[in-house]
Amino acid sequence: DDDEDDEVEAHSPAQYAVQVIDTMALHLPPEKFLKKVTPMVEACLKSTESSHRRAAYLVMAVVVEGCGDYVMNKMLSQMLQMVCQGLNDPSHLVRNAALFAVGQFSEHLQPDISKYASQLLPLLFQYLNKSMEEVDKNPKGVIKSHYALEMFCENLGPDILPFLPELMAYLLNVIHNCHLHKPRELAISAVGAAANAAKEEMRPYFKDILELFKVFLTASAEDKEEDKKLQLAAIDTLAVFARCIGEETFRPLARECINLGLNLLNSSSDPDLRRCVYSLFAAISTVMKTDMAEYLNTIVNFMFLSMKSTEGVKAHYKNESDCVTVFDEEEFNDEDDLQTDDGDDEEDYKLEGISVENAYLDEKEDACCALGELAFNTGPAFFPLLQKSYAEVMDLVMYPAVGIKKGAFSTLCQLCMCVHEAHKAMQSVEALEALKTMILGVVPRYLEAIRTEVDRTVVMTAVDSLQEMLDKIGQPVLSITGATDAILSAMKEIFTHKMACQDHDEDNEDEAEFDSMLIESAGDVLPVMARIMGGENFLPFFTSFVQDLLKRLKETSSTSEKSFAVGTLAEVIEACGSPVGSVFTNTLYPVFTRMTSDEDEEVRSNSVFALGVLAVNGGDGMVSHYTDILKTLFAVMNAESNPRVLDNVCAAVCRMIWHSPHSVPLAQVVPAVLQLLPLKEDFEENVTVFTCLMKLYWENVLELVPFIAQLLSIVVAVVKTDNIKEDTRNLLVEFVKSVKEKFPTEFGQIYSHLEPDLVTVVDTCINSVPTS
Helix, strand or coil: CCCCCCCCCCCCHHHHHHHHHHHHHHHCCHHHHHHHHHHHHHHHHCCCCHHHHHHHHHHHHHHHHHCHHHHHHHHHHHHHHHHHHHCCCCCHHHHHHHHHHHHHHHHHCCCHHHHHHHHHHHHHHHHHHHHHHCCCCCHHHHHHHHHHHHHHHHCCHHHHHHHHHHHHHHHHHHHHHCCCHHHHHHHHHHHHHHHHHHHHHHHHHHHHHHHHHHHHHCCCCCCCHHHHHHHHHHHHHHHHHHHHCCHHHHHHHHHHHHHHHHHHHHHCCCHHHHHHHHHHHHHHHHHHHHHHHHHHHHHHHHHHHHHHCCCCEEEEECCCCCCCCCECHHHCCCHHHHCCCCHHHCHHHCEEEEEECHHHHHHHHHHHHHHHHHHHHHHHHHHHHHHHHHHHHHHHCCCCCHHHHHHHHHHHHHHHHHHHHHHHHHCCHHHHHHHHHHHHHHHHHHHHHHHHCCCHHHHHHHHHHHHHHHHHCCHHHHCCCCHHHHHHHHHHHHHCCCCHHHCCCCCCCCHHHHHHHHHHHHHHHHHHHHHHHCHHHHHHHHHHHHHHHHHHHCCCCCHHHHHHHHHHHHHHHHHHCHHHHHHHHHHHHHHHHHHCCCCCHHHHHHHHHHHHHHHHHCCHHHHCCHHHHHHHHHHHHHHCCCHHHHHHHHHHHHHHHHHCHHHCCHHHHHHHHHHCCCCCCCHHHHHHHHHHHHHHHHCCCHHHHHHHHHHHHHHHHHHCCCCCCHHHHHHHHHHHHHHHHHCHHHHHHHHCCCCHHHHHHHHHHHHCCCCC
16 A cells, blocks of 8 residues: 555554564574575565565565674675665655665664665665655655665765765755755754765865854744754754864864854753753864863853753652653652642652653763763863762762663763873872772772663663773772772673673563673673783683683674674783783684684684784794694685785784794795785784884895885885874884885885875975984
8 A cells, every 4th residue: 555654663563563573583593584584575575566565675674683694694785686676666665665774784784784885875866866856745755765875874984985976965955955844954964974984075065064054053942843953953963073074174163163052052941952062062072172171161060950950850640640750769758748638639649750851861961971071072171170070970870761870971981081191191199189089989880880780781881981991091990999809700790691680581672682792891891901900810810701702602603792702812812911821722722713714704803813812922832833823814815805804814924923933934924914915994903014014124034125115115005094003104104214225226116106195105204303
């Protein structure tokens, strides 16, 4: 029926059927489940009934969340081809369902879906233009198409650049000329998604975007609801630009944007508007940093008001029904004050609960999160407001709403890091004492929440915040008596499903996913603790975790479990060093070797990384395996097409060369390493690779000499990018200078064939002043 509502959210038998499929996809083994579902989908796609074809695309849309890994490894190309056909279906209901599937794919099949940009984006642009032409006939088509576009673009990164001119021309035209509010709102949001992907490459469009936004940003309280939504979208997108487009471009507008935000706060009581403005201030603080000092007192006081506000709070009494409560009755024990003297009516006025409108809860949460980011970004300028901020955030830790608790935990972490950075910069005794006091209050709060909170996402936030403090602040976090044992015991209990949040039997489709994510969060704590404690001190604890991780490396384990477990084992071994690594060589070496041939790219990548780490941290026993390890790595290289896996092969070999060059046949290995350069995706490994190659160069290793020209060509291409750290860049600059002097023939050979931009890079290197 072409007149039926095509929204998945509608209450209908079809909608419930989709929910059942969604739940099955989340809980059943993907291979068995999809083996049954796929033939049904294919049959429906061949049907002459539009409702059957639409059903097929809705099923494809909802299965990818639960079966994402399997779809990416086995079915992505096939399913994407089907969806692309749906975008050209004669029925708008089918096209809308196919667009919904594209949006779901873009959200749940990252990063693999982005590889199909050249196929998918032209189709989306074609559909977008068509949907705008028939916007009055098929408004939901416009909504679905913008949803698909936004989801897809946000995760594209630099791959969006070839499509950016056409995309921005379309979006700016919709914002400027469309007579309907909803498409304009969606287009403004899509501009933000494009900015997230394109970063500084959005500069050519920035001036035109600001001109279009001015009319929305200055909307008043008397405007229609639709105009207010455009205003919120414009403020949110402006915040994205503050983070993405570069300091040089945004800084000239920063003060104007702050004043705009303050005027809006002074003139509006809308919680959604206040929330957006707080997020804008947080984004601007990434640009202005300490220069924001003059505004901080005013801004933070607004945030305090939102954090303490009781706006939107409503009491519900017994004669009301079906109220959704945020607060339980036992948290409010002064019922007597709420009862009347009329005995007959007493029961009618018994307090049953308190509810808060969602907009006010969101405002509290965003105010709290923005406060933390302001503190971290403005550093010493925030110090006068630190004590009050800490007290206000601590008050929100026990707030009943989940989102606000999570915001409070994250912000406490940022406040502590703000003080730590100030102490490092100024060696301030006052800052050090403040940090000690805050850690004494914060770490026990985290541990209490980890053990007692029943919401997994709250516990996850507490674990992640604790991990970040351990990573960024280090030893001071463990200065509390018993903190080390308490933290590691808590992580162990998460691994063994003993926490309060893991003790529920309710049939919730998100439970298994959240439990897996919680265990991964706990796993991230282990390498940081190993680094702080030192390998030998961490060894007894690590021994107790090894079996918990190894059981996630079975053939039947999910891809995410295997990737997490092998990555965590590798990071802990790397943090602990060879005394600990050698204890587990016999156990881990065969496991890592086997996993390098796993069917999943991420698992292979992590396993290659793990094998390289074990090779240099597994003691003398591992050196005897170098020939076999190299055979394994080169077998992977010869069979592999995934760039990240190949980057990790390159880094693993370089680790082995660095650790024991005499155990590696350099004449055969060096050209293989250079063949894999420059790195394509895992740029963190540039440190490993170039530190190794520069060591060979400065030690005059003969096997490198025939490849000096090739290495110089690679180095020149890498130096001009943002893919290397400053220390590595300095190493490479000195290499370029040295090659010019020691190998003038090779230097001249490369220099004479360089593109003009690379000639400039080389000249800059040669003329640079050495860093101390």
